[in-house]
Amino acid sequence: MTFKIKLDKKTKALLRPKDKNGLLATVRKDFTKTAPKQIKRVVENDMLKGISPVKGVGKWQRYSKSYKETIRGKFTYRNIGGKVIRFKGKDREYHSKASPTKQIAPVNLRHSGKLINSFKVFTSGGFLRGFRLNFQFKNFLADIHNRRGASKSKVVRRMLPTEKGEEFNKVITDAILLRLKRSALNVARQFSRR
């Protein structure tokens, strides 16, 4: 006597968690749906408060005196024939056209918004193998701030953990783990429903 048992998708997933529709892949798919956006917000929150996303760095070094004067409208700088020339600006409250509400503190690397708007958090790789969470800035200013140093004094303001041994700060790594736990819970709920 033989019996034929038809397995539904959920049961198949439970019996073969490492298949392409198995539990593990489903958790990674669930994570991809909303977690990158939420994690991006956590990183942006820190940057907008002048706190480096890199563990151990803490607060970014403050703006130079000349840049503060530019923000305040006392002076403005123009690149003429390859030379940076300083002009007396109109002394109004916030003179930056690109960012009328820019303040001299906190240092949030936000002026026109092009750098911070280039920030992306996204997943890549397959749901079975090679799955990865990525953090990216696509703007020429990113490498300047993160590694080479900005302005004459070459001030480095670390944005991503690109040096050997570096990691994200605790709030960011906690956010990643929390979102993954949520995805595991979502999937467990989904597969527990009858």
Added chain:
Amino acid sequence: MASRTDATNETLLMHLLDLDNYGLSDVTDPAKITKAKRDVSSFVKNEMLRSMSDGISPVKGEGRFPILDPDYAKEHKAGRRRSDLELEGDLKDSLIVEPSSGSFIRAGHQGAQVPKAHGHNQIIEKAKNWAKEIKFPKRRYIPDDKQVFIDKITNGIREIIEPLKDRPIDDTEELDDDIFAVSSLRETEDLIEVGGANIFDDDVIESLLAQAFNDL
């Protein structure tokens, strides 16, 4: 010895936080003690700065900072009245949070910014009297002797210390303290990108799923 605040003179305002109250006494490996103190210092500093930026005191029971005077806000903060204790950045830049001797870390100020810090924190009598005279609002971000940090900070301290506590060593068990290890890197003239994969390993997700099914 309990945590305490040293605010006796005009060049020092420092809270000494005893990590033994958060489990450090259960850590005996000197290297792990050093790591715990360093990681907790970094975490507490960032959390204090975050809280202050949000206009909320990192000290339990103090709540939100009083908002800024509207004229001051218009002149210096583009009209925003939320008090983040940051105009030029001198005060926050001078905030020290670092390992100290024994089981302590210290959080506070030393030097030129101490009078300003006293004015905001109003822990010593002189500062309280001055503030009362000119009606300067209290915006405390350093705990006094009887106070502690908010739950978010104290819970975070315990989370950092917990995995470092002494425990029986299992041959098969690997203590991995890198929740999210950076394993890929791309750097070009107009792009920087890092990626991590270890947190998505099969064994990690299996463990989280087991916990999730258990919790249901």
